[in-house]
Amino acid sequence: MHLVETRDLTHVYRGNLPALQGVNFIAERKSRIAVIGPNGAGKSTLFKHFNGILKPTSGEVLVRGEPVTKENVREVRKFVGIVFQNPDDQIFSPTVEQDVAFGPTNLGLDEATVAHRVEGALHLLGIEDLRERVPHHLSGGEKKRVAIAGILAMEPQVLVLDEPTAGLDPQGVIDLMGFVNRLPEDYGMTVIFSTHHVDLVAEMADFIYVMDQGQIVASGTVEEIFARP
Numbered sequence: 001m002h003l004v005e006t007r008d009l010t011h012v013y014r015g016n017l018p019a020l021q022g023v024n025f026i027a028e029r030k031s032r033i034a035v036i037g038p039n040g041a042g043k044s045t046l047f048k049h050f051n052g053i054l055k056p057t058s059g060e061v062l063v064r065g066e067p068v069t070k071e072n073v074r075e076v077r078k079f080v081g082i083v084f085q086n087p088d089d090q091i092f093s094p095t096v097e098q099d100v101a102f103g104p105t106n107l108g109l110d111e112a113t114v115a116h117r118v119e120g121a122l123h124l125l126g127i128e129d130l131r132e133r134v135p136h137h138l139s140g141g142e143k144k145r146v147a148i149a150g151i152l153a154m155e156p157q158v159l160v161l162d163e164p165t166a167g168l169d170p171q172g173v174i175d176l177m178g179f180v181n182r183l184p185e186d187y188g189m190t191v192i193f194s195t196h197h198v199d200l201v202a203e204m205a206d207f208i209y210v211m212d213q214g215q216i217v218a219s220g221t222v223e224e225i226f227a228r229p
């Protein structure tokens with residue numbers, strides 16, 4: 001059974017050409033999966049199908065072998081956490097600490113468990129000293145870390161990061177890489193991410209999907225994708 005799978009997934013935004021066409025994608029346990037391809041290739045649209053934010057125009061999305069439905073979408077969202085490209089889309093609270101607590105509180109966890117998870121997530125992202133700050137006033141890289149911490153605090157098995165390196169300075173990119181690389185080994189998580197930093201993919205991914213114009217045009221291990229005859 002695959003953690004996340006799409007079968008012949010097609011998505012058409014109303015009145016547009018297909019943003020996804022016949023996409024077959026598989027995420028296995030404890031892996032790091034990169035999705036690369038030019039702007040508009042369909043990466044974000046694909047990700048939004050992994051936890052039911054979008055509904056397939058045709059085809060199927062399966063999470064832990066089960067099709068995503070209205071009935072199980074809440075469970076699916078506990079299992080698959082998505083960090084969007086723009087952190088402003090998911091940061092709402094007056095302080096960083098409250099923002100990171102929002103997700104786990106919403107899951108109905110008790111206060112002590114929430115506090116414990118918030119500490120863990122702040123620590124993992126190295127942002128303990130930002131806890132009292134107003135998220136809105138932080139730098140882009142700091143906001144991104146807050147958004148990631150908020151999703152991590154829900155302890156998803158699958159963490160989806162849409163362009164996590166966008167807008168980060170070189171040190172921020174290195175820190176993020178280190179973080180992503182630890183998740184499968186240390187926490188048994190699977191990480192799926194898109195990036196424009198193709199030069200980083202070899203160090204950050206076990207498996208790569210290359211997208212173009214709504215389709216997967218190549219997939220394979222780092223060696224397979226970057227091997228030149």
Ligand code: ADP
Nearest residue numbers: 012013014015016017019040044045053054055
């Ligand atoms: P609907 O299917 O109900 O028409 P969409 O999901 O297509 O809604 O659109 C959601 C929002 O995204 C709309 O406000 C739309 O204007 C906007 N939008 C339209 N085209 C694009 C595009 N190419 N890229 C990003 N957003 C778009």
Ligand code: ADP
Nearest residue numbers: 013016019037038039040041042043044045046
């Ligand atoms: P990527 O993440 O690879 O840049 P996207 O999934 O954002 O690609 O976009 C795939 C295609 O779907 C693009 O042509 C984009 O303009 C279009 N698109 C994305 N969001 C919307 C939307 N809400 N409404 C209409 N078209 C959209």
